[in-house]
Amino acid sequence: xxxxxxxxxxxxxxxxxxxxxxxxxxxxxxxxxxxxxxxxxxxxxxxxxxxxxxxxxxxxxxxxxxxxxxxxxxxxxxxxxxxxxxxxxxxxxxxxxxxxxxxxxxxxxxxxxxxxxxxxxxxxxxxxxxxxxxxxxxxxxxxxxxxxxxxxxxxxxxxxxxxxxxxxxxxxxxxxxxxxxxxxxxxxxxxxxxxxxxxxxxxxxxxxxxxxxx
Amino acid sequence: xxxxxxxxxxxxxxxxxxxxxxxxxxxxxxxxxxxxxxxxxxxxxxxxxxxxxxxxxxxxxxxxxxxxxxxxxxxxxxxxx
Numbered sequence: 001x002x003x004x005x006x007x008x009x010x011x012x013x014x015x016x017x018x019x020x021x022x023x024x025x026x027x028x029x030x031x032x033x034x035x036x037x038x039x040x041x042x043x044x045x046x047x048x049x050x051x052x053x054x055x056x057x058x059x060x061x062x063x064x065x066x067x068x069x070x071x072x073x074x075x076x077x078x079x080x081x082x083x084x085x086x087x088x089x090x091x092x093x094x095x096x097x098x099x100x101x102x103x104x105x106x107x108x109x110x111x112x113x114x115x116x117x118x119x120x121x122x123x124x125x126x127x128x129x130x131x132x133x134x135x136x137x138x139x140x141x142x143x144x145x146x147x148x149x150x151x152x153x154x155x156x157x158x159x160x161x162x163x164x165x166x167x168x169x170x171x172x173x174x175x176x177x178x179x180x181x182x183x184x185x186x187x188x189x190x191x192x193x194x195x196x197x198x199x200x201x202x203x204x205x206x207x208x209x210x211x212x213x214x
Numbered sequence: 215x216x217x218x219x220x221x222x223x224x225x226x227x228x229x230x231x232x233x234x235x236x237x238x239x240x241x242x243x244x245x246x247x248x249x250x251x252x253x254x255x256x257x258x259x260x261x262x263x264x265x266x267x268x269x270x271x272x273x274x275x276x277x278x279x280x281x282x283x284x285x286x287x288x289x290x291x292x293x294x295x
Contacts, residue, residue, distance in 0.1 A: 020293040022286065022289060022290065022293075025286065025289045026286055029277070029282060029285055029286065030276075030277075030282075033276075033277040033281075033282060033285065034273075034274055034275055034276050034277055037274065037277060037281075038273060038274060051278070051281050054277075054281065054285070055281070055284060055285055055288060058285050058288060058289075059288055059292070062288075062289065062292045063292075109226070110225045110226055110228075111225055113222075116220075116221060116222040124220070125220035125221060125222040125223065126220060126221045126222075126253075127221050127253040127254075129253075130252055130253030130256060131253060131256050131257050131260065132256075133256050133259075134260060134263065144270075147267060148267070148270055148271050148272070151267055151268055151271055152271050155268075155271075166268065170265050170268040170269055171268060171269065171271050171273065172273070173269060176233060187235070191229055191230060191233060191235055194229055194233070195226070195228070195229035195230075198229060198261060198264055198265065198268075199225070199261075201264050201268060202260055202261055202264040205260070205263075205264055205267070206260065
C-alpha cells in the first residue's frame with residue numbers, strides 16, 4: 001500500500017499543500033476524509049462529535065505538515081491523528097478509556113464453559129454438542145440486511161477496545177500492522193481484542209441463525 | 215496425545231490461526247485437531263463466515279458536504295496564517 005508510486009505522488013502532494021494549493025487539499029480530503037470520519041465514529045459514536053473530531057484532526061494535520069517526514073504513508077499519518085483526537089474526545093465524553101488495561105485483564109471465554117464437558121465427564125474440554133452448521137446464506141436481500149444490522153448492533157454494543165479493533169480490521173479491512181500502529185497497540189493485545197469481538201459477533205449470528213431455522 | 219488441543223482451547227486460538235499468528239508447530243497441532251473434529255471445523259468455518267459478513271456492513275463513502283466545506287474553509291484560514 002506504500003509503493004514507490006504512492007510515495008512520489010505523496011511527495012508532490014505535500015509540496016503542493018505546503019504551497020497552499022487548495023485543489024490539492026480538496027483532493028486529499030476527498031481521498032481520506034470519509035475514512036477519517038468512520039474512524040472517529042468508532043470512538044465517539046455521536047456524529048456531531050465525530051465531525052468536530054475530523055475538523056480538529058485536519059487542523060492538526062495542517063499544523064503538523066512541516067513535521068511530517070514521510071516515514072509512514074500519508075494515509076496512516078492522517079488516520080493516526082484522527083484516532084488520537086477521537087480518543088481524547090471519547091475520554092472527555094466521560095466514556096471509558098479505550099484499551100484500558102481493565103478490558104484486557106478480564107478473562108472472557110469465547111463461549112460459555114457449559115458448552116464443553118467438565119473435568120469429570122467422559123471427554124473433558126470437548127464439545128457437549130457440536131455447534132450446528134448455519135443455513136446457507138439466504139437469497140433474500142431482506143434477510144441479509146437483517147443479518148448485517150444484527151452485526152452492526154452487536155459491534156456497537158461491544159466494549160470500546162473490542163469495538164474499535166473489529167471495526168478497523170473487519171469492517172474497514174485494515175491489516176493488523178496498520179491497526180497496531182494507529183492505535184499504538186501491541187500485536188498481542190490487538191489480537192486479544194479482535195478475538196473477543198469476533199467471538200461475540202459469531203455468537204450473535206449463531207443465536208440468530210439457529211433460532212430462525214428451528 | 216497430551217499435546218493435542220482440546221476443543222475448549224481451539225476456540226480460544228482460532229483468531230491466532232486465522233490471523234497467521236501461530237508458530238508452525240502449533241499450527242500443525244491446530245490443523246490436526248480440525249482433521250478429526252467436526253465440531254471445531256464447523257466453528258472455524260463459522261468464524262470465517264462471521265469475518266466475511268462483517269465486511270459487508272454498509273460504510274459511509276463520502277463526507278457530509280457541509281463538513282467538507284468547513285474543512286476546506288479551515289484550510290484557507292490556515293493558508294492565510
